[in-house]
Amino acid sequence: MKKLERTTGCGLVAEAFKGKKISLCGWVNKRRDHGGLIFVDLRDRSGVMQLVFNPEISNDAHKKAESLRSEFVVSVTGMVVDRSKENINPDMSTGALELKVDEVDILSSAETLPFILDEAEGVEEELRLRYRYLDLRRKGPREKLVMRNKIIFAMREFFMKEEFYEVETPILTKNTPEGSREFLVPSRIHHGYVYAMPQSPQLYKQLLMAAGFEKYFQVARCFRDEDLRADRQPEFTQLDVEMSFVDEEDIISVIEGLLHYTLKTACNVDVTVPFPRMLYKDAFGLYGSDKPDTRFDMTIKDFTSTFKNTELRFLQDTLKNDGKIGGFVLRDSGVTRAGIAKWENVAKGFGAKGLLWARVLEAGKLESPVSKFLPDNFIEQIEKIENKALSCGDIAFFIAGKYEKTWDQLGRLRLEVAKALNMIPKDKMNFLWVTEFPLFEYDENTKGWESVNHPFTSPQDGWENMDVSDIKSKSYDVILNGVELGGGSIRIHDADVQKKVFDLLGLDKKQMNERFGFLLEAQKYGFPPHGGIALGLDRVVMLLTGSESLREVVAFPKTQRGYDPMMNAPTHVDKELLKEYGLSLVKGKEKK
Numbered sequence: 004m005k006k007l008e009r010t011t012g013c014g015l016v017a018e019a020f021k022g023k024k025i026s027l028c029g030w031v032n033k034r035r036d037h038g039g040l041i042f043v044d045l046r047d048r049s050g051v052m053q054l055v056f057n058p059e060i061s062n063d064a065h066k067k068a069e070s071l072r073s074e075f076v077v078s079v080t081g082m083v084v085d086r087s088k089e090n091i092n093p094d095m096s097t098g099a100l101e102l103k104v105d106e107v108d109i110l111s112s113a114e115t116l117p118f119i120l121d122e123a124e125g126v127e128e129e130l131r132l133r134y135r136y137l138d139l140r141r142k143g144p145r146e147k148l149v150m151r152n153k154i155i156f157a158m159r160e161f162f163m164k165e166e167f168y169e170v171e172t173p174i175l176t177k178n179t180p181e182g183s184r185e186f187l188v189p190s191r192i193h194h195g196y197v198y199a200m201p202q203s204p205q206l207y208k209q210l211l212m213a214a215g216f217e218k219y220f221q222v223a224r225c226f227r228d229e230d231l232r233a234d235r236q237p238e239f240t241q242l243d244v245e246m247s248f249v250d251e252e253d254i255i256s257v258i259e260g261l262l263h264y265t266l267k268t269a270c271n272v273d274v275t276v277p278f279p280r281m282l283y284k285d286a287f288g289l290y291g292s293d294k295p296d297t298r299f300d301m302t303i304k305d306f307t308s309t310f311k312n313t314e315l316r317f318l319q320d321t322l323k324n325d326g327k328i329g330g331f332v333l334r335d336s337g338v339t340r341a342g343i344a345k346w347e348n349v350a351k352g353f354g355a356k357g358l359l360w361a362r363v364l365e366a367g368k369l370e371s372p373v374s375k376f377l378p379d380n381f382i383e384q385i386e387k388i389e390n391k392a393l394s395c396g397d398i399a400f401f402i403a404g405k406y407e408k409t410w411d412q413l414g415r416l417r418l419e420v421a422k423a424l425n426m427i428p429k430d431k432m433n434f435l436w437v438t439e440f441p442l443f444e445y446d447e448n449t450k451g452w453e454s455v456n457h458p459f460t461s462p463q464d465g466w467e468n469m470d471v472s473d474i475k476s477k478s479y480d481v482i483l484n485g486v487e488l489g490g491g492s493i494r495i496h497d498a499d500v501q502k503k504v505f506d507l508l509g510l511d512k513k514q515m516n517e518r519f520g521f522l523l524e525a526q527k528y529g530f531p532p533h534g535g536i537a538l539g540l541d542r543v544v545m546l547l548t549g550s551e552s553l554r555e556v557v558a559f560p561k562t563q564r565g566y567d568p569m570m571n572a573p574t575h576v577d578k579e580l581l582k583e584y585g586l587s588l589v590k591g592k593e594k595k
């Protein structure tokens with residue numbers, strides 16, 4: 004071939020091309036030598052097209068085809084023809100056609116791959132991440148990034164229609180410790196000083212409201228130096244939104260419209276709006292979580308009153324120390340005694356001192372390790388609180404302790420039981436708003452109050468006369484199937500209110516000015532009422548693609564140790580380079 008040509012994509016060859024000469028480019032997916040004829044499946048991002056190399060059509064092309072191997076990159080030209088009826092592949096979009104090749108150029112050869120692409124699901128994840136560019140040649144991983152592209156494009160379309168401005172904010176910024184641990188970047192010009200990489204564009208977007216932009220959004224890169232897990236990466240992407248002259252209802256309405264439009268446009272899925280809502284206190288009380296999975300029942304109830312006269316000493320000690328006893332009922336599950344023992348170990352793994360249980364037998368009898376200490380009307384008491392009769396095989400699980408810890412343990416146990424017993428419908432999409440979070444939480448380590456969200460969150464009206472522990476915030480989280488997609492709040496726009504909140508957080512005037520002086524100053528010059536929200540885009544894509552981990556929907560992710568096996572990062576730095584920054588590093592453990 005005299006020049007590189009490409010008529011269309013491999014997966015886009017259709018009836019309209021039949022009888023025409025076209026050129027394709029791509030990777031050799033498979034090669035099959037049938038004696039006189041050589042068949043090659045050529046792959047590009049659009050799909051696969053079958054090539055036929057026949058020595059009677061082109062002896063030169065046929066000879067080159069003999070040297071082709073998997074993942075060679077080639078360019079071919081030939082005639083599009085029908086496949087024979089017995090060779091039609093209904094599973095391929097191009098399965099009724101093939102290309103009779105008369106010219107082929109080998110653009111790049113390929114050595115034996117470190118793993119077979121078709122068998123990569125069984126390959127260790129770190130090896131696939133080491134060769135992520137090969138892993139992304141597979142249809143599954145590639146399609147997840149294609150879906151990510153569609154989702155982000157649809158979101159941008161929505162905001163443009165709603166007359167928002169997309170504004171980029173800095174990556175190198177000020178260290179303002181108001182949440183998670185930040186990544187710090189030393190300055191070469193200003194020795195002894197550092198930039199911080201933003202946990203979010205929170206302060207900048209508030210300043211954009213001060214600048215009069217009124218409607219802002221950004222697909223923002225964010226950074227948090229935290230311990231990692233399946234739904235967390237050190238660098239991540241969020242959809243950041245802020246609006247002026249709004250209240251909670253305005254923000255919620257916009258986000259519901261966004262998610263409805265995005266799912267319909269990108270995924271062809273209709274979701275019902277408005278989404279259900281739940282107060283934080285109810286979400287935690289019923290599900291032991293601020294991000295409840297409502298796709299299945301089995302809610303948590305307060306059974307403290309049921310055990311008020313118990314002779315069990317550990318329960319009496321709990322009640323005397325203002326503790327509570329919570330539990331949930333697992334309906335006819337067929338769980339064995341060995342299965343119950345498993346859940347006892349799981350509960351202890353969550354920090355519970357133990358798991359009390361009672362199973363209903365025939366004729367209304369109870370089976371429990373502590374049955375002799377339970378009242379005669381125990382079943383009736385449980386039924387009254389459950390507001391539903393118990394049946395043979397039903398099991399009630401109970402945990403005792405301080406309210407917050409106990410309900411958290413019950414919530415986690417509830418999810419583990421439901422997952423193990425396949426109680427969670429896979430085809431449901433349950434959206435939910437959780438609102439009115441506490442404004443502050445007490446930190447036992449620092450013996451002081453901390454912000455539940457961030458220190459710029461507006462308190463509910465009338466907060467000045469409340470006990471600190473009772474103050475609620477103007478905040479809201481949007482949940483999908485037990486995963487927090489994002490959260491936000493109405494912000495403080497009054498400088499006096501902001502100073503009072505800082506004061507409750509233990510910040511003196513000097514600390515306020517050092518950390519947030521620029522924000523307090525902006526509030527002096529006409530600061531509009533405003534609020535916003537941020538959605539975790541990686542999490543959105545993870546849920547909509549049915550992925551198990553964020554790493555599956557990020558092009559080049561880190562491992563759970565925050566390590567990039569492909570780039571071998573983080574790396575050591577030459578001492579001479581460190582001197583330019585006025586730095587020296589303490590030698591740590593070697594990477595594994």
